[in-house]
Amino acid sequence: MATFRKDKKEEDDGGTNMFQMLDKTNILQEVRYFNSNQVDAEKCIQILTKTLVMLNQGIHLTTEEATSTFFAITKLFQSEDVMMRRLVYLSIRELSTLAQDVIVVTSSLTKDMVGKVILFRAAAIRTLCSITDKSMLQSIERYIKQAIVDRNPAISSAALVSALHLSTSTSDVSQRWVNEALEVMNSANDMVPYHAFGVISASRKNDRLFMVKLVTKLLPSALFSPSYYTVCLLIRHVAKLAEDETEDSGPYIHFIESCLCSKSDMVIYEAASAIVSLSKNIRDLTEVCTVLQGFCVSSQATVRFVGAQTLARLIAKHPKAVIICSIDLEQLIHDPNHTVAILAITTLLTTCNESSVERLMKKVSSFMTEISDGLEILVFQAIDSICSKYPRKQKFLVSYLSGMLQETNDKVFKTAIANAIIELVEKYPDAKDTGLDHLCEFIEYSNETSLAVRMLHVIGSEGAKVRQPSKYIRFIYNRILLDSGAVRAAAVSALARFGASCADLLPSIKVILERCQTDDDGEVRDRAVFYSTILDTGNQELINNYIANVPNIDFELLAKQLENHLNTHPEEPFNMDTIPIVENIKDNKKESPQIEPCQILSLEEQYAEQLKVIPCIEKFGPIFKTCEPIELTEPDTEYQVKCIKHVYAKHLILQFECLNTLSYQLLGKVHICLDVLPEYNLVCEVPCESIPYKGKGNIFCVLEFPTNTLNSVGRFGAVLEFTVYDCEPATGKPYLGDFYIDTYPLEDIEFGCSEQFKIQPASDDWDNSWESAESLKEVMDTFVMNKFNVTEVAKAMCKHLGLPESCAKGATIKKICGLGTWRKGIPVWFVAKIIPASAGAAMQLTVRCPNEAVASLLLAAIE
Structure with missing residues (x-):
């Protein structure tokens, strides 16, 4: 082991670092030294180290360069120097993904794997498993099994860890080596049982019965195990079983609680963390x-x-x-x-109580600039929670954040604080005045263009809602006089918002906008002309749609759909109405702060990747709507099926998500026998090849809508058809030649008109919007709902249209107003009046739309 010793004198030596400013050309030249008849071990170690550093620094090698370097390194297998050989193994592993014909070193690695030098054997196993593939695996499988049960723990752990890595690319590898892994579970070494347990759990993760038996067998002796790593992994599996077994989880919870008395802090923490996760089941x-x-x-x-x-x-x-x-x-x-x-x-x-807030927040400010982004989010979430809990502290917290904003010079930190202030301003009315004042003051002294633009947008949208909106005009006008083009353009947009919302400020704002029409920047001039023209018309609908309440477009989806449109139908006009609007949902009752905030995706984004398996789906155009999944089977049945409806302009995709709950069956060639409505055209079906136990599979049925709009409403019958392969419950492998075809009936799938519309509540200027649609086609009908009162009918109507119950206005007589878009981008307006009747309630529904058939379709939803 003297080779690994580094003298103190060597550590203290100064001089330059040989691994700084590495040059790829020089290193490739040095690698040729390996082809010499006699090589010096120390020089080879230096060259190999430089090569590894170069690769880990991200310096790219071409396939030809990597291959030549790889074969030069293989010449060093003739040396018996331990340090150099270990570097050779590392280099081969790094180059195996870049070079060609790396399989030629298999024989040398296999020889080292069964040799007498222990350090060579463990490293050779790891290297060989990193370059092997399915075709080679069978030839070395015998050696890996022998290595797993080897008496030397380093060799056994190397083989087990390699098995874990191989299982990610070849799923059945770890399953074939379970018996050997079970054999070394009782090893006295700390790491071997841990790695063996990892191999076993990875191979049988879908076999709940096996895992229950294994965990039950390990529980009695787990507390006395010398391997704390194994106990920690066992606690995780026990917690998972306890979470699934809500009724019989007592023994599992008792074991986790007993681990709190362990001698290892690691085990105690793992047990405490599991109890926190299972706190619903623990009193x-x-x-x-x-x-x-x-x-x-x-x-x-x-x-x-x-x-x-x-x-x-x-x-x-x-x-x-x-x-x-x-x-x-x-x-x-x-x-x-x-x-x-x-x-x-x-x-x-x-x-804490309200009196302790200021003391704690002052302590935070002393080191906020030195913490990570994740902890910053946690702090801001805590501040938001305090604002909701103690409204009287909102002004103080906004002032506190503003003080931090003035003191810091870090751009990332400034952005995080600004976002927190803006969120408080938008959510809490009591913090609006104070927050906007601080934002205006910050813009006066800040040189951050991006922050200034964002703050001006907030001032424009929220400033008109305060008692004295005129005080913000001076701050905005200063930006027009003193700042850069991007900030001046944002200031013009902010002024236009004040002009749209505050009639008394409109004359002064028009004068400023006229002056901006001679600005040096083209963007500023264009915005000034655009907003001036709209404000001069006095048309409240135009002002509302283009200044006051501009809808938030999903720009990422817009870019994708524009690209798709140019690739498929560039000659046709692009319909903006097909792009979904991003809803601004402001919920004041926010939950307590979490450690890891998650990003909520829309239904369209969640299923976008799954829909890519459908051939030629890009020709369907942008997706209009993805509906919530509906259950087609009972919750406790052997096959559980959900249906998700994806609506396009001319096509309907029915996605059937199937779950197999039978451990002794493998489902193959799974497809849907769909009873298609007469006017629909079944374009294609994408079946699922196989669904294992506890596995999910998706079947897609692509339909083309009828030419007659009213015929698009109806019910689809569906039957699940598949081939059943009986299999061994422990391994999930099917028995050869043992299969039969079976069917499973599903609930009917109802497709109405509500799935074909995107409905939103009426805005503040609803009367003007309704009058603007007076020239369109109008359809009206009256409905009588017996045994239901006015309130119940109004709630049912709102739920059916996807509107909040607050949209139903009035006490005795309810009125619901709204507008929406049909799947082809055609707009609709509707008014529903619900009045008491002798037998219950009566509703008059009026719909206006450019297309009479679409208007009639909305009425058909009520029948």
Whole structure:
């Protein structure tokens, strides 16, 4: 082992670093030295190290360069120097994805894998498994199995870890080596049982019965296991089983709670984290809180961090349970580790009383610039929670954030603070005046163009809602006089919003807009002319649609649809009405802060990747609407099927998502026998090849809408048809030659007119909008609903159209107004009046639309 020793004198030597400013050409020249008849080990080690550093720095090698380097390195297999050989193995692994014909080193690696040098054997196993493929796997499988049960733990762990890596590309690899992995589960080494358990759980993750038996077998001796890594992994699997088994989870929860008494902090933390995740099933959280208290006063920073982090997770679910930890969290506020201190403060903010808010927030400001982005989000979420909990603190918190905005010079941090202030201004009316004043003041002294543009947009949209909107005109006008072109253009848009909302300010704003029409910047001039022209018309509908309430377009989807339109139908005009509007949903009742905020995707985005399997789907144009999934089977049946309806302008795609819950069956060639309505045309079907146990598969039926719009409404009958292969429950492998064809009836799929419309509530200028549609086709009908009162009919109507119940105005007589778009981009306006009747309630529905058939279709939804 003297080869690995580094003398102290060598460490203290100064001089330049040989790994700085590496040049690819020079290194490739040096690699040729490996082809010499006699090579010096130390020189080869330096060249190999440079090569590895170069590859890890992202310097790209062409296929030819990588191949020549790879074959030059293979010449070093003749040397017995341990350090050099280990670098050879590392280099081969790095170059295996770049070079060609890397399989030629298989024989050399196989020889090392069964040799006597232990360091060579473990490294050779890892290298060989990294370059192997399915065709080679069978030839080396015997050696891998022998290595798994080898007495040397380094060799056994190397083989097990390689099996785990291979299972990602070849799914059945780990399944074939389960018996060998079970054999080494009792190893005295720390890592071998851990890696073996990982191989077993990866191979049988879909076999619940096997995992229950394995976990039950390991539980009695787990607490006395010397391998804490194995116990931690076992806790995770036990927690997963306890989460699924809501009734019989007692033994699992008891085991996790018993792990809180372990000697290892790692095991205790894993158990505490599992209990926090399972807190719905656990009544008494006192013990875990006590454990986390001990973590908070630990001498190790990492232990204090995980203690504070787990408490933050627990407080999101059970705030009262963490009150007993307040004293320990108070001590962590002064922790030298800023991450720990921030977690403690944000946890205390959600449980503190109103008098403690200012003290805690002042402590945050001392090190906010030094924490990560994730913790910044956590702090701002805590501030939002306080604003909702203590409205009287809203002004203070906005002022506090504004002070931080003035003090910091970091652009990223400034953006995060500005976003937090803007969110508070938009959500809380009491914070609006103070927040806007601070934003105006910041713009006066800031040179950040992007932030100034965003703030001007907020001032324009929210400033008109305060008591004295005129005070913001001076700030905006200063930007027109003093700032860059992009900021001046944003200022013009902000002024136009004030002119659209404040009639008393309109004359002054018109004068400023006229002056802006001579601006040096073309964008400023164009906006000034555009807004001046619209404001001069006095048409409230134009002002509302293009200035006051401009809809938020999904620009990413717009770019995709424009590109698709140019590739498929460039000669046709593009219909903007087919692009969905992004809804601005402002919910004041926000939940407590979470550690990892998740991004919510629309239904269209969630299913976009799955729809790509349909041939020629790009020719259908942009998707109009994706409906919520509907259940076609009972919840506890052996086959569970959902249907998702994807609506396009001329096509309807029915996606059937199937789940197989039978462990002894494999479903193959799964498709849908669809009873198509007479006027529809079935374009194609995309079946699913196979669905294993607990696996999901998708079947797609593509339909073309009828030419007659009214015939698009109806019910589709559906039957699931598939081939059943009986299989072994433990492995999921089907028995050869044992199969039969079976069918499974599904509920009918109803397709109405509501799926073909996007409906939105009426805006403030509804009367003008309704009058503007007076020249269109108008269809009216009256409906009588017996045994239902006015309120019940109004709620049902709102639910049917996808509108909030607040859209039904009035007490005795309900009135629902709205507008929407049909799947081909045709607009519709409607008014529903619901009045009391002798037998229940009566409703008069009036629809205006350029197309009479589309208007009649909306009436058909009520019948």
